[in-house]
Amino acid sequence: MGKAEGNLQYLGLIGMHNPFLLKGMHKALDRIAKAINNREKIVLYGYYDVDSIMGISIIMLVLKYLNADVEYFIPDEYCESCEIDINHVNNSIKYFGADLLVTIGCGTNSKDGINLCKKLGIDAIVVDYHKQYQKLDDIILINPNQKGCKYPFKELLGSGLTFKLCEAISTYYEIKCINKYMDLAAIGIVSKLKNVYGENEVILNEGLNRMITTNNHGINALIELKKLEEINIETALLIASSVEPTINAVGRMDNARIAVELFTTKDSYRALQIGKYLNNEVNGRQNILRTY
DSSP: OOOOOTTOOOOOOTTOOOGGGSTTHHHHHHHHHHHHHTTOEEEEEEOSSHHHHHHHHHHHHHHHHTTOEEEEEOOSBOOSSOOOOHHHHHHTGGGGTOSEEEEESOOTTOHHHHHHHHHTTOEEEEEOOSOOOSOOSSOEEEOTTSTTOOOSOOOOOHHHHHHHHHHHHHHHHTOTTGGGGHHHHHHHHHHHOSSOOHHHHHHHHHHHHHHHTOOOHHHHHHHHHTTOOSOSHHHHHHHHHHTOOOBOTTSBBOSHHHHHHHHHOSOHHHHHHHHHHHHHHHHHHHHHHHTO
16 A cells, blocks of 8 residues: 555544544554554553543554554653653663654653654654644644644544544555444543533544444443443443542552553453452542541
8 A cells, every 4th residue: 555645535424524634644644554564563652541541542452453563651650741751762662662653642742752762763653632832853743733733623632633543544444443443532532521512522422322332341341340221421431430540659650551451452351350450449549538
């Protein structure tokens, strides 16, 4: 396959915008396709909030479906800026043997981190929604809020933008079932937004519908463990709260990495065991809070 062209057919739901309206999307697709086709190492980089966890899970499933060589990295330590940390690049990313780094919900202003990746020969695709305060060279940026981006809806979060990237990938590789991953995007959306409208609302509503008959073992495990009898915004919030990482006694983040495994495993028994562990962690945290 050659380069991604502007006439790739997009058959999205009513209210959804063509992903190729996002500035940088064609370049991102070209680079990801090259990495997949040449079996280059792709490393996904995100942070510990539910939105980022869902975004990583979505693109992990899509890339694994395409037999890509892909890993993911989520830092243990709390970081308010949510940018690419040079220590993570030096101590973790480069040891994965990364050829391509894809950030989810972070990285727009990561000048030092991007420069280090460049020095190490690692290309970078930044999928983010935060406002851009400095210009970065030699990266592919997918961010509706970047200068010069004419995408009509500016309020997409990390999981929604990752889904748009996966929509673009699906047009290139002719994946017919891409909308099934909206169930994960819906969980990411409800975890961060109280007022949902526009394209977020379309993804949320479709995602809730998909959740009813989902084949995602992680979602099904949490539905079973929580004894959820119907799927709606409230139950989606319960699922999101089950995988929300916490800060432990030494200031490290718990559960984010295993939460990605929960939503990407192909083993229903493994998903149930992870779900039980996370459910126990949440219940334990709630019991501690009740004692104060």
